[in-house]
Amino acid sequence: MTETEAKKAPEGPQDRLAQVVDLLQRHKLIEDLTHRQEGGHQALVESLVHRQNLAELQRKLNELHPADVARILEALPFEERLTIWQLVKAERDGDILLEVSDAVRETLIADMDDHELLAAAKEMNADELADLAPELPRDVVHELMESLDGQQRERVRSALSYDSDQVGALMNFGMVTIREDVSLEVVLRYLRRLKELPGHTDKLFVVDYDGVLKGVLPIKRLLVNDPEKQVSDVMASDPVTFHPDEDAYEAAQAFERYDLVSSPVVDKNGKLIGRLTIDEIVDLIREESESEVLNMAGLREEEDIFASVWRSLRNRWAWLAINLVTAFAASRVIGLFGDAIERLVALAALMPIVAGIGGNSGNQTITMIVRAMALDQLGSGNTLRLLRKELGVSLINGLIWGGVIGVVAWLLYDSWKLGAVMVAAMTLNLLLAAFMGVLIPMTLAKLGKDPAMGASVMITAVTDSGGFLIFLGLATFFLMG
Amino acid sequence: MTETEAKKAPEGPQDRLAQVVDLLQRHKLIEDLTHRQEGGHQALVESLVHRQNLAELQRKLNELHPADVARILEALPFEERLTIWQLVKAERDGDILLEVSDAVRETLIADMDDHELLAAAKEMNADELADLAPELPRDVVHELMESLDGQQRERVRSALSYDSDQVGALMNFGMVTIREDVSLEVVLRYLRRLKELPGHTDKLFVVDYDGVLKGVLPIKRLLVNDPEKQVSDVMASDPVTFHPDEDAYEAAQAFERYDLVSSPVVDKNGKLIGRLTIDEIVDLIREESESEVLNMAGLREEEDIFASVWRSLRNRWAWLAINLVTAFAASRVIGLFGDAIERLVALAALMPIVAGIGGNSGNQTITMIVRAMALDQLGSGNTLRLLRKELGVSLINGLIWGGVIGVVAWLLYDSWKLGAVMVAAMTLNLLLAAFMGVLIPMTLAKLGKDPAMGASVMITAVTDSGGFLIFLGLATFFLMG
Numbered sequence: 001m002t003e004t005e006a007k008k009a010p011e012g013p014q015d016r017l018a019q020v021v022d023l024l025q026r027h028k029l030i031e032d033l034t035h036r037q038e039g040g041h042q043a044l045v046e047s048l049v050h051r052q053n054l055a056e057l058q059r060k061l062n063e064l065h066p067a068d069v070a071r072i073l074e075a076l077p078f079e080e081r082l083t084i085w086q087l088v089k090a091e092r093d094g095d096i097l098l099e100v101s102d103a104v105r106e107t108l109i110a111d112m113d114d115h116e117l118l119a120a121a122k123e124m125n126a127d128e129l130a131d132l133a134p135e136l137p138r139d140v141v142h143e144l145m146e147s148l149d150g151q152q153r154e155r156v157r158s159a160l161s162y163d164s165d166q167v168g169a170l171m172n173f174g175m176v177t178i179r180e181d182v183s184l185e186v187v188l189r190y191l192r193r194l195k196e197l198p199g200h201t202d203k204l205f206v207v208d209y210d211g212v213l214k215g216v217l218p219i220k221r222l223l224v225n226d227p228e229k230q231v232s233d234v235m236a237s238d239p240v241t242f243h244p245d246e247d248a249y250e251a252a253q254a255f256e257r258y259d260l261v262s263s264p265v266v267d268k269n270g271k272l273i274g275r276l277t278i279d280e281i282v283d284l285i286r287e288e289s290e291s292e293v294l295n296m297a298g299l300r301e302e303e304d305i306f307a308s309v310w311r312s313l314r315n316r317w318a319w320l321a322i323n324l325v326t327a328f329a330a331s332r333v334i335g336l337f338g339d340a341i342e343r344l345v346a347l348a349a350l351m352p353i354v355a356g357i358g359g360n361s362g363n364q365t366i367t368m369i370v371r372a373m374a375l376d377q378l379g380s381g382n383t384l385r386l387l388r389k390e391l392g393v394s395l396i397n398g399l400i401w402g403g404v405i406g407v408v409a410w411l412l413y414d415s416w417k418l419g420a421v422m423v424a425a426m427t428l429n430l431l432l433a434a435f436m437g438v439l440i441p442m443t444l445a446k447l448g449k450d451p452a453m454g455a456s457v458m459i460t461a462v463t464d465s466g467g468f469l470i471f472l473g474l475a476t477f478f479l480m481g
Numbered sequence: 482m483t484e485t486e487a488k489k490a491p492e493g494p495q496d497r498l499a500q501v502v503d504l505l506q507r508h509k510l511i512e513d514l515t516h517r518q519e520g521g522h523q524a525l526v527e528s529l530v531h532r533q534n535l536a537e538l539q540r541k542l543n544e545l546h547p548a549d550v551a552r553i554l555e556a557l558p559f560e561e562r563l564t565i566w567q568l569v570k571a572e573r574d575g576d577i578l579l580e581v582s583d584a585v586r587e588t589l590i591a592d593m594d595d596h597e598l599l600a601a602a603k604e605m606n607a608d609e610l611a612d613l614a615p616e617l618p619r620d621v622v623h624e625l626m627e628s629l630d631g632q633q634r635e636r637v638r639s640a641l642s643y644d645s646d647q648v649g650a651l652m653n654f655g656m657v658t659i660r661e662d663v664s665l666e667v668v669l670r671y672l673r674r675l676k677e678l679p680g681h682t683d684k685l686f687v688v689d690y691d692g693v694l695k696g697v698l699p700i701k702r703l704l705v706n707d708p709e710k711q712v713s714d715v716m717a718s719d720p721v722t723f724h725p726d727e728d729a730y731e732a733a734q735a736f737e738r739y740d741l742v743s744s745p746v747v748d749k750n751g752k753l754i755g756r757l758t759i760d761e762i763v764d765l766i767r768e769e770s771e772s773e774v775l776n777m778a779g780l781r782e783e784e785d786i787f788a789s790v791w792r793s794l795r796n797r798w799a800w801l802a803i804n805l806v807t808a809f810a811a812s813r814v815i816g817l818f819g820d821a822i823e824r825l826v827a828l829a830a831l832m833p834i835v836a837g838i839g840g841n842s843g844n845q846t847i848t849m850i851v852r853a854m855a856l857d858q859l860g861s862g863n864t865l866r867l868l869r870k871e872l873g874v875s876l877i878n879g880l881i882w883g884g885v886i887g888v889v890a891w892l893l894y895d896s897w898k899l900g901a902v903m904v905a906a907m908t909l910n911l912l913l914a915a916f917m918g919v920l921i922p923m924t925l926a927k928l929g930k931d932p933a934m935g936a937s938v939m940i941t942a943v944t945d946s947g948g949f950l951i952f953l954g955l956a957t958f959f960l961m962g
Contacts, residue, residue, distance in 0.1 A: 012719050012720055012721045012722055013719070013721055013739060014721060014735060065738065065739060067737075067738035067739060067740075068738060071738065071857075074856075074858055075857070075858045075859075075863070076863075077863060077866055099738075188704070191704045191705055192704070192705055192706070192707070194705060195705055196701070196705060197701040197704060197705060199740065200683075200740070200742065201701060202681075202683060202742070219700055219704070220677070220678040220682060223669070223672045223673070223678060223700070224672055224673055224675060224676055224677060224678060225673070226673070238493050238494070239493055240493045240494055240495055241493055254495060255763070256548075256760075256763055256764070256767070257546065257548035257549060257552065257580075258494060258546060258548060259548075259680065259681070259760040261681065261683070261742055261759065278742065278759055278763075279737075279740040281763075282736070282737055282759075282762075282763060282766065283737070285763065285766055285767060285770075286737070286766060286770070289766075289767070289770030289771070289773075289774070290770070290852065292770075292774060293770070293773060293774055293777070293848055293851075293852065294848060294852075296774070296777075296848075297844050297845050297847075297848035298841065298844075298845060299845055299848060299849070307870075309870055309873040309874050309877065312870065312874045313874055313877060313878065316842070316845050316874070316878070317878075319841070319845075320838065320841060320842060320845075320878060320882060321882070323837065323838055323841045324834075324838060324882055324885065324886060326837075327833065327834040327837040327838055328834060328886065328889070330833055330834070330837070331830045331831055331833060331834050332830070334829055334830040334833065335827075335830040338826045338827075338829075338830070341822065341826050341829045342823060342826045345819045345822050345823045346816075346819075347829075348815055348819075348822045348828075348829040348832075349812045349813070349815040349816040349819070350812055351829075352808065352811055352812060352815065352832075352833060352836065352945060352949070353805075353808040353809060353811070353812050355833065356804065356807075356808040356811070356941065356945060357801065357804055357805060357808055359941070360779065360800070360801060360804045360937075360938060360941070361797070361801060363778050363779075363937060364778050364779060364780055364797050364800075364801075366778075367774055367775060367777075367778035367780060368780070370774075371771065371774065371775075375555070376552075376556070377555055377556045378556075382556070382557075382558060385558055389788075389790055389793065392790040393790050393793045393794055393797070396790065396794060397794065397797070397798075397801060401801060401802070401805055404805065405805060405809065408809070456841075456844060456937075457841060460837065460840070460841070464833060464837060468833070
């Protein structure tokens, strides 16, 4: 970020982060911390140096933005992570817990006792509490809820009642509401009395006496218009609004399309109940694309890169086990053609080419489709057209690349028939890959699943078994007269 | 979005989008448009109905937000896309061109003549022009630049001089600057004189007489503080700032961490030269994760799902060709063991299991690493630790799943030796997959490439050739006495 050459620019949070990272690296504090239990005289001396370093580190850490502390914690292995976590001032625990990734948060919470957890959670808003609650011990949650006032408790309960992919789970309650029949001057005076505005307040929400949303007053308009004007003359009466049970990903797309910073959430009667802000949306977009990548590779969830071997195993087993079954099925297909392979061992060498290229091409198709579905570009109307296109691409790829490898096979094994079988098998398997590459994600979506879920394992299963069957079948038919 | 049940909430842009999509589907306008060239008497009658529909569609389209028109254009096949594009009012062309994806933008620009392009571009800001310029015909760009005033031309040139992954290419010039020695009252009056504030103005930039940034005045503070106060007393003097040659992805991470809406861009002397806004950052985050997904699958770029077969082929050929070479290499490895396979045809059936599971597991590892690198969680200090963990996971997976398949192979082919070779080969290939899964993205990153580039093809190449070599090698050694 702003490096040392930029002396004249004010020192921002990034500079402070760079300093701490530098400190961690320069003093090899990370390594010191790891080896601190190793005994001996030398260790004592080192530990004195070490304690000084720790004090400096602690001071620097407390100057950092909570998100930066979170980032440092995420990048540290388990043991060092907890050491740094203990250095952080207790009153900042809550802010930092809200910033770290789920996997890392779990390790930090496990390290805190109930008392510390309660203290950290007491500073939080209703929406923040709802984010954290599912991961807290049950008795801590109970005690927390008891300590809240009625409105807050209701808000936490309501936020918890939505699925994590619904707008209701993302909304917060930091709203400034005004009436439409007052002048901008009155609004300006009202804001001054508030002393502080909630984060990401780019518009004020105009409601009637029943709390029904009448429109929004963008701060921009408040600032440039004559203070004598009425709110109702200046406000926008057709704002983008959301319902709490709406799909959060669709809300994210609306934020992107309309370049929103904040937006009101209303219930079925149009009553204002909360708001969405861009920071939550950005996190959601990030998570969405992450889960797409993870799901395609057959990983169940995001994995803390320093997670224990055991946790990683659990995360990866499901799809590996499925892959085992599909690989075994492909193996049985080959088993059916044992005789043919015994008579012409070249088949064994050539068959993985057919399967492999089919898998790769299928993965390309599936990636395209999953992306188009995520962007909502696929309706039932254009599926057929898309399928035609993918089949066209596969046909040409099959004839051309199959042709290349067919000629090579011909020359290598001195059999033009074998070459021709290779071309035909490649082309057919690529067509199969295209067909299933379109069908698999669409079927998953129809079943209400994530279209990317294990897509890579599934397409490979089809192109492997299919490739072996097509190639060995054609070879048996045409070569084994 | 806000569905019909929400009668009381004001009608937002989403509702209007839903109406147009509905219109397109209900009247099957899309299909009408496709078949309009088919002749005959019936076509004439239909064309009358059709013309009415078109008029209604045009009216609705012109009420839509430009981003929504863009979305509709993206979801339509080529021919229908151009029909809708011609229905859109000329003065909105520019806004819509800026919203569509690169692939679709190209098809739209190809459909416009120089005159239309010039008219569309004339409405744009310097940063918008710079976004569009690389895709416009050279003489249109030349004429455009001639028509700009000195400052604007300088801004376009400067924006064009940065790579698309640098902050300079993303920044815009819609800034409101103020002095630090005035009162908030003066600032408020100044804003009122501006009549309109640039989008995403959540802070004003405080500069001295040389244009050097002294701090920022968040609008929130401007609103809640006493108007008598001086800017210098209220402003934040340590804002997050960026340099134009900084990595845009790092800037995006800073926006996420610090929940920014806008942020000043300064040169090496601290002089304010532009600003970054969250809307550009959201687009960048989306693009970044997209290119990660595409690169892993070996696709060169985002593909308009209705792109021509020819364009799709070009997009996918590079990695398919590489895959062909690697598949051929794997085939040659098998060729080396022709004798062994002839003697024990079970080897041909079992070898794809070893290769396939290795490929799947390697893909999981590589996905994890690419993600951790994207989030900046991988330093040189923790590579070894990570490698140890991945190798541990692979060892356990190999022994357990290898054990399962080994027992099956034993029972199936009645040879405990074959089973044992299977376990050993699975374990070794999974270890190879873990090792290369860590090594490949790290090496790519060291070479300054995208760590996800063709990662899937590369890891599969290694686990295929490696798997065949390990399995057939062990089998020859232990089974062919």
